[in-house]
Amino acid sequence: MKINQLLNESGLISRLDSNIVEIDIKGIADNSRDVEKGFVFVAIKGFETDGHGFIDQAIEKGAVLVIGEQETTQLNVPYLQVENSQKTLGIMASNFYGHLSDQKIMIGITGTNGKTTTSYMLQHFLESNGMTCSVIGTIQNIINGEKMKSCNTTPSSLALHKLLTLSRDDVIIMEVSSHGLAQNRLEGIEFDYGLFLNLHHEHLDYHGSMEEYFQAKLLMFNQLKEHGTAVVNLDNEWGRKLCDILQTKGETVYTIGKSNESNLRIAEFNSLSSTMNVIERNETYQLGSAMNGIHNMYNTLMAYGTSKLLGVSKEKLFDSVQHFKGVDGRFEMTKLANGATVIVDYAHTPDAIAYCLETAKVQGAERITHIFGFRGNRDSSKRKAMLSITAEMSDRYILTLDDLNKVSQDEMLEVLNQLNNTYGNSKGSIIPDRTLAIKQAIHDSKEGDWIVITGKGHEKYQQTFHLPTDSDRETVHFITKQN
Numbered sequence: 001m002k003i004n005q006l007l008n009e010s011g012l013i014s015r016l017d018s019n020i021v022e023i024d025i026k027g028i029a030d031n032s033r034d035v036e037k038g039f040v041f042v043a044i045k046g047f048e049t050d051g052h053g054f055i056d057q058a059i060e061k062g063a064v065l066v067i068g069e070q071e072t073t074q075l076n077v078p079y080l081q082v083e084n085s086q087k088t089l090g091i092m093a094s095n096f097y098g099h100l101s102d103q104k105i106m107i108g109i110t111g112t113n114g115k116t117t118t119s120y121m122l123q124h125f126l127e128s129n130g131m132t133c134s135v136i137g138t139i140q141n142i143i144n145g146e147k148m149k150s151c152n153t154t155p156s157s158l159a160l161h162k163l164l165t166l167s168r169d170d171v172i173i174m175e176v177s178s179h180g181l182a183q184n185r186l187e188g189i190e191f192d193y194g195l196f197l198n199l200h201h202e203h204l205d206y207h208g209s210m211e212e213y214f215q216a217k218l219l220m221f222n223q224l225k226e227h228g229t230a231v232v233n234l235d236n237e238w239g240r241k242l243c244d245i246l247q248t249k250g251e252t253v254y255t256i257g258k259s260n261e262s263n264l265r266i267a268e269f270n271s272l273s274s275t276m277n278v279i280e281r282n283e284t285y286q287l288g289s290a291m292n293g294i295h296n297m298y299n300t301l302m303a304y305g306t307s308k309l310l311g312v313s314k315e316k317l318f319d320s321v322q323h324f325k326g327v328d329g330r331f332e333m334t335k336l337a338n339g340a341t342v343i344v345d346y347a348h349t350p351d352a353i354a355y356c357l358e359t360a361k362v363q364g365a366e367r368i369t370h371i372f373g374f375r376g377n378r379d380s381s382k383r384k385a386m387l388s389i390t391a392e393m394s395d396r397y398i399l400t401l402d403d404l405n406k407v408s409q410d411e412m413l414e415v416l417n418q419l420n421n422t423y424g425n426s427k428g429s430i431i432p433d434r435t436l437a438i439k440q441a442i443h444d445s446k447e448g449d450w451i452v453i454t455g456k457g458h459e460k461y462q463q464t465f466h467l468p469t470d471s472d473r474e475t476v477h478f479i480t481k482q483n
Helices: 051-060 085-097 115-127 157-166 178-182 210-221 237-248 294-309 314-322 350-362 380-393 409-423 434-444 472-482
Strands: 027-029 039-042 065-068 079-081 105-110 133-136 140-143 146-149 171-175 191-196 224-233 252-257 264-270 275-280 283-288 332-335 341-345 367-372 396-399 428-430 449-454
Touching (some): 039 051, 051 065, 085 157, 115 133, 140 157, 178 210, 191 237, 191 294, 210 237, 224 294, 237 252, 252 294, 275 294, 283 294, 294 314, 294 350, 332 472, 341 350, 350 380, 350 449, 367 380, 380 396, 434 449
Parallel strands (some): 027 039, 065 079, 105 171, 252 264, 396 428
Antiparallel strands (some): 133 140, 264 275, 332 341
């Protein structure tokens, strides 16, 4: 592909010298280690490394054009300075790989909580009714039925377009993070359906405010296809705001919620039986939830409504909902021999923790022990609310370590003590070793108790703990086998 074709729609062609527009490009790389002869190297400034420091290595490996944001001189290959390397990379990747999102049914799912659960529900609902689905998300990427390791919720634009080239599936289901949107990792992707689940207090260390966080989420809906549809939860205040913005722009919006204006209206929740009565086109019927908890009823309804928009019948979806087996690390339940119940969940926001604890109460928990911690170098503004919620809703809570992220253990323990002394109560204790905290809670449990472990879900531990385990789920299983 010629350079002028690669940079089509970037607004940069007019800046190209006539002697380089016809250079033949063999590939694109944003990591100097991936450069081969005839490649374009795009230098991107990241959180930990700056690609501009690897330009010489890229040229040595065969780069014939370098694109970056910093002013650079005295290179022996053409250099194009741009305002936003990430955005330019996305445009080039889309051009190089042939605008593959135009050839697939693209579904983007965004929101603070529930992206992974909704994506897996949607995959199950569609695949059990004849469609094949690729899933790109937090736990893993699934392409043509093959599972691949996932590094970020939303991959880089180059990695994303490469994944699309591999997929032979009918539908691409993507978890779309606010970071990915703000960093232009979705450049060159257009969606047939954009799902907005909710917006809650999270990532304010990055976005600065809830309004800025919302504006990042809004970017996904600027990338709907010409006849694309937004599927929006109206029971979240930010979802209602999004709906108003999109309708003013003339976009097609399909809504769920309790209000009369919702396309799929929730008439009643039954948390104990995990069912809901819904009204659609003046018809009232009962729909089961694929997982426990009010939050998962909303996730179910979002996946159900989207599947109906894709042509799956109500009757077939009823059967699909009943046979959904859940998601690793999302309200994952283990029954203990003594009659207690252990829940492992990814919840790491105040709202998500409240949903988990409330679900445990509704499902019959006589006493709740909640185990959780805070991640180092992450949004500290949510910690007070998280601790206040568990101090109110649980019968006992244990603060423990989560990912330290280069914060020292002593510093994190000081944070836990300070928070507990300020916002906690007599229900709380601190056990730094996460595996020993879980062991203690299980040892102290009896029939009717629920132990709710939040924050990690499917994720592996980043540091070594006392027990020879590498995740909350593995720790629970290791302890129960010993008992």
